Amino acid sequence: xxxxxxxxxxxxxxxxxxxxxxxxxxxxxxxxxxxxxxxxxxxxxxxxxxxxxxxxxxxxxxxxxxxxxxxxxxxxxxxxxxxxxxxxxxxxxxxxxxxxxxxxxxxxxxxxxxxxxxxxxxxxxxxxxxxxxxxxxxxxxxxxxxxxxxxxxxxxxxxxxxxxxxxxxxxxxxxxxxxxxxxxxxxxxxxxxxxxxxxxxxxxxxxxxxxxxxxxxxxxxxxxxxxxxxxxxxxxxxxxxxxxxxxxxxxxxxxxxxxxxxxxxxxxxxxxxxxxxxxxxxxxxxxxxxxxxxxxxxxxxxxxxxxxxxxxxxxxxxxxxxxxxxxxxxxxxxxxxxxx
Numbered sequence: 001x002x003x004x005x006x007x008x009x010x011x012x013x014x015x016x017x018x019x020x021x022x023x024x025x026x027x028x029x030x031x032x033x034x035x036x037x038x039x040x041x042x043x044x045x046x047x048x049x050x051x052x053x054x055x056x057x058x059x060x061x062x063x064x065x066x067x068x069x070x071x072x073x074x075x076x077x078x079x080x081x082x083x084x085x086x087x088x089x090x091x092x093x094x095x096x097x098x099x100x101x102x103x104x105x106x107x108x109x110x111x112x113x114x115x116x117x118x119x120x121x122x123x124x125x126x127x128x129x130x131x132x133x134x135x136x137x138x139x140x141x142x143x144x145x146x147x148x149x150x151x152x153x154x155x156x157x158x159x160x161x162x163x164x165x166x167x168x169x170x171x172x173x174x175x176x177x178x179x180x181x182x183x184x185x186x187x188x189x190x191x192x193x194x195x196x197x198x199x200x201x202x203x204x205x206x207x208x209x210x211x212x213x214x215x216x217x218x219x220x221x222x223x224x225x226x227x228x229x230x231x232x233x234x235x236x237x238x239x240x241x242x243x244x245x246x247x248x249x250x251x252x253x254x255x256x257x258x259x260x261x262x263x264x265x266x267x268x269x270x271x272x273x274x275x276x277x278x279x280x281x282x283x284x285x286x287x288x289x290x291x292x293x294x295x296x297x298x299x300x301x302x303x304x305x306x307x308x309x310x311x312x313x314x315x316x317x318x319x320x321x322x323x324x325x326x327x328x329x330x331x332x333x334x335x336x337x338x339x340x
Contacts (some may be wrong), residue, residue, distance in 0.1 A: 011239040013269070024242040030189065033185070038216040039169070039208070043242065046207055046272045056269045061304045063265065071300040071308040073126040074131060080134025082110050082336070089340040090230045090255060094331040095129040097299035100239065104230055107195055110163075111223070111234045116154030119147075120211075125307060129334030132333050135314055137162035140194050144236025145220035146171055146210045149300050149338035151176070155219040162288050166192060166199045170208075170218030175196055188221060200224045202247050204238035206273050230339070233257045233287060239272045240279035244286035255339060257289035261314050262297030265304035278298040281321065284328070292328045293337060 024043060031042035034118065061067070078093065083103060091103040102109040115132040117124050137160035142151055145168065154176045164182035165175045172185035184192035186201035193199075198239035206220040222236045224247065233247065233254050248254065275283065275295070284292040297310040311330040318328050331337060 012053050013283070026242065026246050029243050029246050032312045033188070033219075034169075038214070039219045040216065041203075041205060044205075044272075048220055048269075051211070051268060056266060059266070063305050063309075066306045066309070067301075067304075069306075071125065071298070071306055073308060074335075075126055076129070076332045076334035078130055078334035078336070080130035083130070083134050083136055083139075090232070091336050092232075092256060092258070092293060092332055093129060093336040094293070094295065096124070096126055096333045097259075097297075098144070098293070098295050099128075100293070101130055101135075102225070102232060104227060105196070106138075107197060107227075108136050109197070109225055109232075110135065110141045112140055112144055112150040112236065113141050113159065114150065114152040116152040118147035119152070119300045120156075120301075122149075122302060124299060124332050125301065126299055129332075132158045135163065140166065140197065140199070142199065142225070142234055143167040143171060143175070143225045143233070144204065144222060145206060145208045146174070146213065146218050147208070147237065148210070149302065150237060151210070156180075164194050164222065166194075166201070166220035168201055168221040172216075186221075187219065196227045198226050200226075200251075202233075203241075203243045204236050204298070205241040205243065206237050206239070214235065222247070223253075226251070228257050233289065235259050235283070237273070238275065240275050240282055244283040248287040248289075251286065254287055254289035255291065257282055257284060257287050257292045257336075259292050259297055260296030261294040262305075262307065262310035263300075263302040270303055277310055277317055281317050281323075281328075282315070290327065291337070291339075294328065294330055298333065 028043035086106045087103050093101045094146040098112040099114050100111045115128045161179045166184050172183045175183050188203045201221045208218045208220050223234045225232045231254050238331040245265045259280045261277045261280045264270050264274045298307050301307050
């Protein structure tokens with residue numbers, strides 16, 4: 001359903017009951033979002049507490065029987081040697097979860113690099129699609145937020161210290177303290193250049209917290225990377241929100257969108273901060289991207305649904321909606337997508 005608000009057309013979407021929606025107005029995406037030492041979302045707030053967590057953990061999981069079977073997580077052997085050569089066009093290799101190795105020309109860009117064996121407690125269910133020692137010293141790393149399945153100290157300890165980092169506000173010191181000298185710390189809508197690429201920090205609908213760091217004391221974000229030839233959007237970790245349409249408007253002609261589709265059940269608890277496949281398809285359309293690569297599934301068991309359910313639902317949705325499956329391919333871990 002759509003509604004006219006002044007001159008802005010917005011889509012009204014169901015609101016999870018742990019999210020207080022204010023106004024899905026594009027102007028809120030550019031509004032102040034820091035006060036009293038914490039970041040917040042001007043368009044709405046996630047409401048969570050210990051009672052909500054207990055309600056989730058004590059409830060019956062409707063997927064319990066399905067989760068007892070061995071998940072199907074396709075994996076391809078990839079030694080990462082291709083990262084050391086020059087490539088024409090754009091390549092994206094799925095390392096697992098939210099980690100991709102983007103490759104264009106001689107530049108390698110890593111999204112939320114996580115090669116480690118755990119996300120604090122949950123063990124990795126599939127080996128990384130590339131070895132961490134294949135990461136070239138001249139790579140750029142994009143960080144979306146500080147949750148353990150996205151920011152991994154095991155990985156930072158093993159990556160070359162010549163890697164340049166693009167991080168949201170509040171995380172620059174964390175990365176510098178682990179031996180990295182080139183760190184650009186950005187707010188939403190701010191940009192930084194590295195080599196031939198421009199990286200823009202864009203809003204996401206999520207939150208942040210880590211042991212030793214208070215809730216929402218660091219910002220969360222997505223990223224747009226562009227070099228005059230290719231334009232890529234990395235969503236990081238996010239619920240569905242009106243920001244996708246604004247990002248698509250500000251960055252038209254996206255060649256590739258990396259979109260999370262997993263870790264989404266139960267919806268009453270996860271819906272505000274994690275997209276399900278249907279949400280991701282809405283986001284894909286809002287962004288106007290040519291191709292979407294689904295991610296955030298098959299690596300860590302974080303929520304109620306089986307870790308391999310999301311890609312099956314994604315494929316069914318593409319078929320039902322008449323979307324060419326080549327525009328939303330599900331990669332195996334270690335598989336490489338190449339622009340045509």
